[in-house]
Amino acid sequence: MTLSSGQNYLAIPGPSVIPEVVLRSMHRAAPNIYEGELIETTESLIPDLNYVARSSGHVAIYIANGHGIWEAALSNMVSAGEHILVLATGRFAHGWAEMARKMGVKVDILDFGKNRALDIQALDKKLNSEVITKYKAILMTHVDTSTSVKNDIASVRKKLDEIECPALLAVDCIASLACDRFEMDDWGVDIMVAACQKGLMVPPGIGFVFFNNRAKERQKSLTNISSYWDWEPRVNPKLYYEYFCGTAPTHHIFGLRTALDMIKHEEIENTWKRHETLSRAIWAAIDSWSSVGEISLNVKNPSDRSHAVTSIRLGGENGTRLRQWLQTKSGLTIGIGLGMSDPEDPHGDGYVRFGHMGHINTQMIMALLGTVETGFRAIGYNHGNGALEAASEILSSI
Numbered sequence: 001m002t003l004s005s006g007q008n009y010l011a012i013p014g015p016s017v018i019p020e021v022v023l024r025s026m027h028r029a030a031p032n033i034y035e036g037e038l039i040e041t042t043e044s045l046i047p048d049l050n051y052v053a054r055s056s057g058h059v060a061i062y063i064a065n066g067h068g069i070w071e072a073a074l075s076n077m078v079s080a081g082e083h084i085l086v087l088a089t090g091r092f093a094h095g096w097a098e099m100a101r102k103m104g105v106k107v108d109i110l111d112f113g114k115n116r117a118l119d120i121q122a123l124d125k126k127l128n129s130e131v132i133t134k135y136k137a138i139l140m141t142h143v144d145t146s147t148s149v150k151n152d153i154a155s156v157r158k159k160l161d162e163i164e165c166p167a168l169l170a171v172d173c174i175a176s177l178a179c180d181r182f183e184m185d186d187w188g189v190d191i192m193v194a195a196c197q198k199g200l201m202v203p204p205g206i207g208f209v210f211f212n213n214r215a216k217e218r219q220k221s222l223t224n225i226s227s228y229w230d231w232e233p234r235v236n237p238k239l240y241y242e243y244f245c246g247t248a249p250t251h252h253i254f255g256l257r258t259a260l261d262m263i264k265h266e267e268i269e270n271t272w273k274r275h276e277t278l279s280r281a282i283w284a285a286i287d288s289w290s291s292v293g294e295i296s297l298n299v300k301n302p303s304d305r306s307h308a309v310t311s312i313r314l315g316g317e318n319g320t321r322l323r324q325w326l327q328t329k330s331g332l333t334i335g336i337g338l339g340m341s342d343p344e345d346p347h348g349d350g351y352v353r354f355g356h357m358g359h360i361n362t363q364m365i366m367a368l369l370g371t372v373e374t375g376f377r378a379i380g381y382n383h384g385n386g387a388l389e390a391a392s393e394i395l396s397s398i
């Protein structure tokens with residue numbers, strides 16, 4: 001039998017749980033796209049997106065998923081034949097690098113593996129071994145959603161300033177925005193990309209390129225930027241249609257308006273704190289499970305861990321077995337082990353990921369952990385005890 005009827009819980013690292021109020025704000029008739037509420041609502045998003053990103057710069061909005069936003073950012077940052085450096089701590093950095101390569105950009109990669117944050121000394125060594133003006137941009141993920149590694153962005157900026165490297169610093173915050181603390185201005189980020197379907201709690205469909213004046217100036221020297229990707233008209237529209245180079249993503253605008261209101265109401269510092277505390281409960285539970293058997297957190301150092309997604313190693317084919325049981329018997333969907341395959345585990349069957357981004361709270365995380373433990377019992381997976389106690393210890397002492 002199955003007990004999966006009832007409320008489903010999608011605990012994957014994007015798309016995330018969509019709040020009922022966001023869905024309701026999108027459930028309405030098609031609006032006028034030439035005047036009135038839609039235009040005002042679109043304009044109102046810009047300062048609030050900047051509030052979430054701690055930015056005082058520009059925001060271009062595109063009808064695109066994260067991959068589209070990668071291309072949008074690259075199109076405004078670098079030309080074919082120029083060099084960039086990608087700092088990789090998981091699959092998503094490699095994905096951005098591959099996209100750049102297909103656009104004719106020359107890409108060097110510094111790969112830090114799958115279990116830890118980037119190493120500033122290795123970056124220093126790499127940059128010192130090259131002509132300092134070689135790279136037009138340095139690309140990195142804040143959080144890599146495959147490994148759940150989080151990188152220290154401020155330390156990269158500090159290094160670039162120290163050695164007077166003129167490259168733009170471009171950061172992928174698709175997984176982390178509105179989950180992990182991010183300070184666009186203070187950390188000296190020139191370009192940041194995000195999408196609406198993770199911490200921003202809106203169905204997939206729109207994404208954002210945030211950029212500062214330095215990136216804006218640099219963009220002016222590029223040739224061959226397509227009309228569609230060119231960020232300039234989007235941040236400086238003479239006519240409303242220029243915001244989106246065509247028809248606006250009408251219902252996403254209403255959905256995002258509601259989601260941003262929720263974040264403003266909570267206040268971004270509290271949103272980060274909620275994600276951090278819930279993450280600590282998840283880690284404590286996994287630490288308890290890992291006292292016996294094979295289970296372990298993919299990222300050992302807590303300060304290298306994301307507050308939006310957690311990648312977990314179960315070993316064997318236990319990741320896939322657990323996911324399938326949860327999916328068919330319990331109404332809980334957890335994430336596949338993405339980018340974690342190796343010769344001994346070619347399909348990444350030994351890994352799972354918990355997505356804990358956006359619209360999540362104590363009762364959801366305790367349900368996630370309790371249901372996963374139930375799944376362990378069902379598939380006969382060996383683990384230590386005390387996980388729910390360890391999680392509730394943290395969540396009760398706030």
Ligand SMILES: *Cc1c(COP(=O)(O)O)cnc(C)c1O
Nearest residue numbers: 014065066067092143145174175
């Ligand atoms: C989800 C994600 C992407 C890709 O977004 P899509 O909408 O699936 O194209 C890129 N980078 C990171 C860090 C992500 O989490």
